[in-house]
Amino acid sequence: xxxxxxxxxxxxxxxxxxxxxxxxxxxxxxxxxxxxxxxxxxxxxxxxxxxxxxxxxxxxxxxxxxxxxxxxxxxxxxxxxxxxxxxxxxxxxxxxxxxxxxxxxxxxxxxxxxxxxxxxxxxxxxxxxxxxxxxxxxxxxxxxxxxxxxxxxxxxxxxxxxxxxxxxxxxxxxxxxxxxxxxxxxxxxxxxxxxxxxxxxxxxxxx
DNA sequence: ACTAGGATGGTCT
DNA sequence: GACCATCCTAGTA
Numbered sequence: 001x002x003x004x005x006x007x008x009x010x011x012x013x014x015x016x017x018x019x020x021x022x023x024x025x026x027x028x029x030x031x032x033x034x035x036x037x038x039x040x041x042x043x044x045x046x047x048x049x050x051x052x053x054x055x056x057x058x059x060x061x062x063x064x065x066x067x068x069x070x071x072x073x074x075x076x077x078x079x080x081x082x083x084x085x086x087x088x089x090x091x092x093x094x095x096x097x098x099x100x101x102x103x104x105x106x107x108x109x110x111x112x113x114x115x116x117x118x119x120x121x122x123x124x125x126x127x128x129x130x131x132x133x134x135x136x137x138x139x140x141x142x143x144x145x146x147x148x149x150x151x152x153x154x155x156x157x158x159x160x161x162x163x164x165x166x167x168x169x170x171x172x173x174x175x176x177x178x179x180x181x182x183x184x185x186x187x188x189x190x191x192x193x194x195x196x197x198x199x200x201x202x203x204x205x206x207x
Numbered sequence: 208a209c210t211a212g213g214a215t216g217g218t219c220t
Numbered sequence: 221g222a223c224c225a226t227c228c229t230a231g232t233a
Binding site for chain 3: 059060086088091136137204
């Protein structure tokens with residue numbers, strides 16, 4: 001397993017401010033790392049979506065809606081928000097904003113970087129292919145993440161964290177478009193808050 | 208490449 | 221009981 005030479009843990013200050021759309025864009029090119037039972041896996045974030053809490057009809061926390069499920073979103077930036085979608089898929093958000101500001105960024109695609117053999121086994125795939133980590137339900141399975149990791153810190157002392165490995169994604173290499181699967185959000189479904197690294201094959205299908 | 212349809216269960220009304 | 225921030229397979233091309 002290779003350890004990156006120049007990598008730093010993203011600090012709480014990266015997450016704990018209100019500009020969730022900017023954080024969503026800034027997470028492109030950062031690395032999600034998990035280490036469960038000494039099984040080390042990592043991938044570069046290539047696709048995200050911003051969900052701007054109280055003012056966003058697409059967000060679970062729209063109108064400051066606080067339930068058992070959404071309570072994690074109110075706990076302050078720098079932790080995970082993970083929930084089960086369609087009874088099968090575990091989707092991971094990065095919680096952002098100060099405490100009581102329930103913003104989140106959905107991680108929709110990563111490019112596998114370390115522990116590819118472990119990821120393939122978790123996904124029950126015979127060889128490296130696009131669907132290993134393209135799509136929000138696929139990447140969590142590859143990384144070994146499920147709803148039991150809801151509310152985990154991303155900023156240290158945790159089996160899940162996000163690193164800055166000093167990769168810069170120029171804005172000309174970022175595609176911005178409407179979010180996926182949020183038709184229920186009425187007029188807010190068209191907000192262009194989905195971000196992708198252009199020409200990267202590890203994103204979920206274009207729309 | 209694309210499309211249609213089924214699987215599946217947590218969450219909230 | 222309805223609604224999902226989805227993925228897989230099987231079909232056609």
